[in-house]
Amino acid sequence: xxxxxxxxxRKMLWILLAQASVIAPHVTRLPFWIIVVSILSGVWGxxxxxxxxxxxxxxxxxLLVSLVILAIINSxxxxxxxxxxIGLLMIMLSFKVLEFKTDRDIMLFVFMGYFLVITNFLFxxxxxxxxxxLLVSLLLTSTLVMLNRHDAQLNxxxxxxxxxxxxxxxxxxxxxxxxxxxxxxxxxxxMPSDKTQSRTGISDRMSPGSIxxxxxxxxVAFRASFINNRPENSSLYWRGPVLWNYDGRTWFPGFTNIxxxxxxxxxxxxxxxxxxxxEPHQLKWxxxxxxxxxxxxxxxxxxxxxxxxxxxxxxxxxxxxxSAISYRIGESITNQVRNSALQLPRNVNPQTRKWVxxxxxxxxxxxxQISQVLNYFNxxxxxxxxxxxxxxRHAIDEFLFQTxxxxxxxxxxxxxxxxxxxxxxxxxxxxxxGGEYNKQGGYLIIRQSDAHxxxxxxxxxxxxxxxxxxSAVAPERVERGIDAAIPAFETSGSFLRSRNPxxxxxxxxxxxxxxxxxxxVLGYDADKQSGLLEKLGIDTHDWKSIAISLFTGLGIILLxxxxxxxxxxxxxEKDQTLRLYALFCQRLTKAGFMRQKHEGPRDxxxxxxxxxxxxxxxxxxxxxxxxxxxxxxxxxEKLFIQFKTRVRKxxxxxxx
Amino acid sequence: MSSLAEKISTRRxxxxxxxxxxxxxxxxxxLPGRYGLYFSVLLTxxxxxxxxxxxxxxxxxxxxxxxxxxxxMLHTHRNLSGLKIRCETARSVFCGDKIxxxxxxxxxxxxxxxxxxxxxxxxxQAIVNIPASGSIDIYLxxxxxxxxxxxxxxxxxxxxxxxxxxxxxxxxQPDCECIVYPAPEKNPPPADFQLQGDGxxxxxxxxxxxxxxxxxxxPGDGLKKIAWKLSQRSDELYSKQFTGGGQKxxxxxxxxxxxxxxxxxxxxxxRWILDCEANGLSYGLKIPxxxxxxxxGHRHQHLCLSALATFGQNT
Numbered sequence: 017x018x019x020x021x022x023x024x025x026r027k028m029l030w031i032l033l034a035q036a037s038v039i040a041p042h043v044t045r046l047p048f049w050i051i052v053v054s055i056l057s058g059v060w061g062x063x064x065x066x067x068x069x070x071x072x073x074x075x076x077x078x079l080l081v082s083l084v085i086l087a088i089i090n091s092x093x094x095x096x097x098x099x100x101x102i103g104l105l106m107i108m109l110s111f112k113v114l115e116f117k118t119d120r121d122i123m124l125f126v127f128m129g130y131f132l133v134i135t136n137f138l139f140x141x142x143x144x145x146x147x148x149x150l151l152v153s154l155l156l157t158s159t160l161v162m163l164n165r166h167d168a169q170l171n172x173x174x175x176x177x178x179x180x181x182x183x184x185x186x187x188x189x190x191x192x193x194x195x196x197x198x199x200x201x202x203x204x205x206x207m208p209s210d211k212t213q214s215r216t217g218i219s220d221r222m223s224p225g226s227i228x229x230x231x232x233x234x235x236v237a238f239r240a241s242f243i244n245n246r247p248e249n250s251s252l253y254w255r256g257p258v259l260w261n262y263d264g265r266t267w268f269p270g271f272t273n274i275x276x277x278x279x280x281x282x283x284x285x286x287x288x289x290x291x292x293x294x295e296p297h298q299l300k301w302x303x304x305x306x307x308x309x310x311x312x313x314x315x316x317x318x319x320x321x322x323x324x325x326x327x328x329x330x331x332x333x334x335x336x337x338x339s340a341i342s343y344r345i346g347e348s349i350t351n352q353v354r355n356s357a358l359q360l361p362r363n364v365n366p367q368t369r370k371w372v373x374x375x376x377x378x379x380x381x382x383x384x385q386i387s388q389v390l391n392y393f394n395x396x397x398x399x400x401x402x403x404x405x406x407x408x409r410h411a412i413d414e415f416l417f418q419t420x421x422x423x424x425x426x427x428x429x430x431x432x433x434x435x436x437x438x439x440x441x442x443x444x445x446x447x448x449x450g451g452e453y454n455k456q457g458g459y460l461i462i463r464q465s466d467a468h469x470x471x472x473x474x475x476x477x478x479x480x481x482x483x484x485x486x487s488a489v490a491p492e493r494v495e496r497g498i499d500a501a502i503p504a505f506e507t508s509g510s511f512l513r514s515r516n517p518x519x520x521x522x523x524x525x526x527x528x529x530x531x532x533x534x535x536x537v538l539g540y541d542a543d544k545q546s547g548l549l550e551k552l553g554i555d556t557h558d559w560k561s562i563a564i565s566l567f568t569g570l571g572i573i574l575l576x577x578x579x580x581x582x583x584x585x586x587x588x589e590k591d592q593t594l595r596l597y598a599l600f601c602q603r604l605t606k607a608g609f610m611r612q613k614h615e616g617p618r619d620x621x622x623x624x625x626x627x628x629x630x631x632x633x634x635x636x637x638x639x640x641x642x643x644x645x646x647x648x649x650x651x652x653e654k655l656f657i658q659f660k661t662r663v664r665k666x667x668x669x670x671x672x
Numbered sequence: 673m674s675s676l677a678e679k680i681s682t683r684r685x686x687x688x689x690x691x692x693x694x695x696x697x698x699x700x701x702x703l704p705g706r707y708g709l710y711f712s713v714l715l716t717x718x719x720x721x722x723x724x725x726x727x728x729x730x731x732x733x734x735x736x737x738x739x740x741x742x743x744x745m746l747h748t749h750r751n752l753s754g755l756k757i758r759c760e761t762a763r764s765v766f767c768g769d770k771i772x773x774x775x776x777x778x779x780x781x782x783x784x785x786x787x788x789x790x791x792x793x794x795x796x797q798a799i800v801n802i803p804a805s806g807s808i809d810i811y812l813x814x815x816x817x818x819x820x821x822x823x824x825x826x827x828x829x830x831x832x833x834x835x836x837x838x839x840x841x842x843x844x845q846p847d848c849e850c851i852v853y854p855a856p857e858k859n860p861p862p863a864d865f866q867l868q869g870d871g872x873x874x875x876x877x878x879x880x881x882x883x884x885x886x887x888x889x890x891p892g893d894g895l896k897k898i899a900w901k902l903s904q905r906s907d908e909l910y911s912k913q914f915t916g917g918g919q920k921x922x923x924x925x926x927x928x929x930x931x932x933x934x935x936x937x938x939x940x941x942x943r944w945i946l947d948c949e950a951n952g953l954s955y956g957l958k959i960p961x962x963x964x965x966x967x968x969g970h971r972h973q974h975l976c977l978s979a980l981a982t983f984g985q986n987t
Contacts, residue, residue: 123707123836127714130737134718137729146729153733157740157835164836166787166799178834182747186739193735200723331726538728570742577746591782591805 023122025066026170027162031122032058032113034155038132039106041148045139047091050103053084054110061113072114081111102135122163129156141538143530154179185577192569196549198562199542217297218446218467220257223266224411227446228402228423233464236295237448238303239531241459243289247305249450250494251341253470253482254303254462256447258320264361265411267429267444282347283309283340293334293535300324303447303462305339306482312336313543320443321345332534347479349441357441357474360433367413368430372437382440382475386483389434393427393488396420400490424486424493428469431485441474445482450497456521457528466497593645593656596663600638607668617642631668638662677703681843688823688847691758692778695829695842700752702745705832705839711741744835751785751831752840755802759824762850764974764981766942767819771850772811775827777802787833792824819854819938819981823847853977854935856943896952921954921966924976938980945980949973959983 023031036058043051063069072080084107085095092100109132112125133149133156157179162170217237218230238254261270287309294302302308302315302323311317312335314325323337349357379385399421407414412430415422422430428444435442449468451460470484487494536544555561601611601620609624621639625632641659645651681701704712715738722730756778762771773792779785779802791797792814802808814824823846830841889898889909899910924944931937941957948955949968956966957976962983964976 124710127707127711130733131714131718133733134721134727134730137727137733138725141727141729146732149729149733153736160836161834164787164833165801167801182740182743182834183736185743186736189739189742190732190735193738194732197731197735199726199731537732540728541726574742574746577743 023065023119023163024170025062028062028065030162030170030172031126031159032062034152034159035109035125035129035132037152037155038129038136039109041136041140041145042102042106042132045099046103046106049087049091050106054106057107057110058113061110061116064114065116077111077114081108084111098138105132105135119163123160126156126159126163143533150183154183157182188573189570192566192573194540195545196562196566196569198559199540199545217295217299217464218256218301218448220259220269220299220301220446221266222259222425222429222444222446222469224404224407224422224425224429227425227467227469228404230464230467231402231423235464236527237297237462237464237466238292238294239459239461240290240292240305240451241457243291244286246453246460247288247341249497250487251306252450252460253306253445253468253484254448254451254466255306255308255322255445256301256303257445258322258472259444259446260356261359262361262429262433264364264409267432270356270359283307283343285340285342287338287340289336289338291334291336293332293531293539294329295332296330298328298330300326300328302329302335302337304335304337305341306447307343307345308337308339310338320445332539334535334539344479346474347477349474354441354474357443358436358439360436365410365412365433367410367417368434369437371416372434376438382438382473385438385440386435386473389431390483390485390488393431393485398422398427398489400486400493424469427485427489428471431483432471435471435473443472443480445470445472449484449494452497454524454528454531456525457531459528459531461527593642593659596660597638597642597646600642600663600666603666604668609668628668634662634666638666677701681841682826685826685843685845688845690847691760692756693758693844693846695752695755695757695844697749697753700749700840700842702749702838702840704741704837707832708741708837708839711737711837715741740835741837745838747834748831748838748840750783751788751833752829752842754781755779755785755788755829757829757844757846759827759844759846759848761848764851764853764977765816766853767816767855769816771814771816771822771824771852773814773824773848773850774809775812776807776809778807779803780805785831785833787831789828789830791828791830793826793828816850816852819852819935820985821849821982822852823849851978851981853981854938854942856946857936857939860940860943896950921956922948923956923958923966924948925958926960934984938983942977942980945973945976 039054060069064071085104088100088103088107089095092103094100095104105128109125109128112121112128116122116125130153133152136145136149154176158172158175161175161178161182165171165175217235219226257269259267259269261268288305290305292302292304302325304323307321308317308323311323314327315323315335316326318324323335325333346353375385375388379388397420400423401421402423404415404421404423404426405419407419412433415426415430432442432444446467446469448462448466449470450466451462453460468486470482470486472480472482474480484494549562549565552565554565597617604611604624607628609620609627611620615623617639621635625635628635638659641655641662645656645659684699715734718730718734718737721727722734758776758778760774760776762773765771775790777788777790777800782804784801784804786801787799788802789797789799790810790812792812795812795814798810798812800808800810812824812827814822816822825845827844827846828841829844830839832839889903889911897911903909924941926937926941929937929940931940941959945955945957949972952968954966954968955976957964957979959979962979964972964979967975
């Protein structure tokens, strides 16, 4: 490294290009002015280094920097949060170009590039981003090689090749570190006011339209892989929030002031073991299969038998769960619970009230009443649609007797309403239903479009019983999933829901790959680590054994590398010309002419040709070629090829 | 730290080695350089960030970069390992001039060895790229500060290729030497030396310019003695012959010089030798311990100047 700036313009251009490729993914996230300023300062710096433009002095740079800091505070409202920091970093990086005085500055500039790679991972850790960033690291490494190679010209190909070699050789050590380096659970500190991401997913209230909106989203809610066997689609009810209160339009959770132990579900048959990988949805719901039995780690079962975490799910999290498919819950309830499950708004839906009182008169037993209501949904021309008409003040009246077009929230809501009028305690359950099985990955994908609302009614001696009024209207919704239940035109245009089988299978493979990526790469945390290490027989509670295994792993790899490099050295020590000449000598030795130590090639050739005049032509030619290749300068490639073919064809034993 | 590293890395250097010197793995040392330290600071920050955000790809990148440093250790080491170095005798110079030791770096391996830096302690460094299965010749320069047989001392051969994060180095102490003549005195007092014939007749120095004839040029004839005009007309070079050139000769003697110090004395003798040679005189040198009979030509001059250079030193 010399004391002054020695890079050529072309090298400089490469350095800037590599840096630009790191910044590129940030472009959409940054304010427009930062991008403009960065590009301008990069271009200015390039020409300043080339000596074609004025190079700003220290004072001007300071001024510019303070201006920029003010502008960033103005843009972001603060300087100390993740996004503002990245913006500032970007600007500083581009200003650094203006400051290049020595090669040293450029080295540090390239180092900063590696750091910027990590800032990209804060926003996306997808396979695509990872591959792109690997490419960027290759570029950055090749610029490092370039800076440390004191050639006059730019050997782009060689630099890239060496950088690729270095990276590839680093992978084994990286894997050892990745697997064995101790992971800590949870963040140490967090940057203030990291922007909360907008969330998609089920919220804890339900009004007409709130679920049908979700149906349009292809976003994955969670994935489930079953350890033993997968239950049938019709029993895949993924339980979320339970809603008790109704104000005539919206259903709320309510029922919060009562502390009641949910009790234990009594269940029959085998338990289902499975793991859920939930996408971050900023709420606490773990959508366990109805009804969860265990409460792993950070979770508790609330009084509605919904599994919740202690803190909102802000990153993809995996839960290993157990559920019972046939179960009984809440066989005895208190009056308070009973009253909450019968609460109704007054003075609305007169028509429904009238219809219910007729029903009450003709049927006495709750089971009969329930089946009559379901019958009504089934027999009348109710339509299951994503685009129901808007409803007015007497929403349930209008839905039941006029429009008769609705989505699961309409059916669930009105069903509970009717039940409560019938004096049967009832509540709405939100969650997901069904899911798409990924054959390649062996797991179930549950998307936002699988969001569903169903109901539970309380019956004497049976407790809370799940009743899904939607299945009375559109049984295929529960049996075959949402796409089978809705007319195709209502969801058309969505790529992910394409029904083309080839595309479908490609999409599933891609999803399976992503799932594995998330599960094993991105989701590799303290828990997974200790699980894996225990399988390998390493005691995870003893840091010493982890350290020993870490260093043993590294040592083994470095040793292998060292041996490999040295072996390679010996293997390739001789050059090809020498090797071919050795072959030539070897063949002559077999024919009875051994080259003496003191004999030069020419003397050797003379001695042999005196005794074997028949080989004269070949030997002289080969010897001449050899001398020219070995000792001449600027020998053409053609000569070597001729030499090679001559030596290969030379068989003194056969001719003699 | 760096002084400790130097102490450790030079502890095997005891005596001058004969060429060629092979850089084998036992004599190559490697440590992170300044950029290596900066980079490790950066890696630490990246690691803390990854731990904090529990960012798996952040971990992966940090570990990849860390592994790259380790891998580059092997590459940097390999860039020096197996290099054969031959140092040769340098052309003699006058004290105060730059010595240029010819150094031949031979790479017998099939990989390029770029960016190898060679440096005589305290001198400017040379950066060379040595091609695969090839060799490269360079001159390592060194200021000469004293007369005598001067060896380059310790030469540091270093490389931080490919990433500049780690520095591998090796010390060699070759036995190649350079005879450094004393510096000729700048403004010597007027010479009062005498031409001495076989006898002792004093003659002016002009006497040797008596032209006596021509003979074909022979190697060793001084440039000033070539009859240029005549040679222009023919294909051959001719040298002028002077009477007395063979018989009348000059003895430069130790006692002839009156100077304050030994070095000044040597400097003056050096100046005289150069003057005699320039004027085409035949001269001999008599200093304590050495007597060189009169003669002429570059060889003779070198002999005399070498005698001055190594005066008082065991040769």
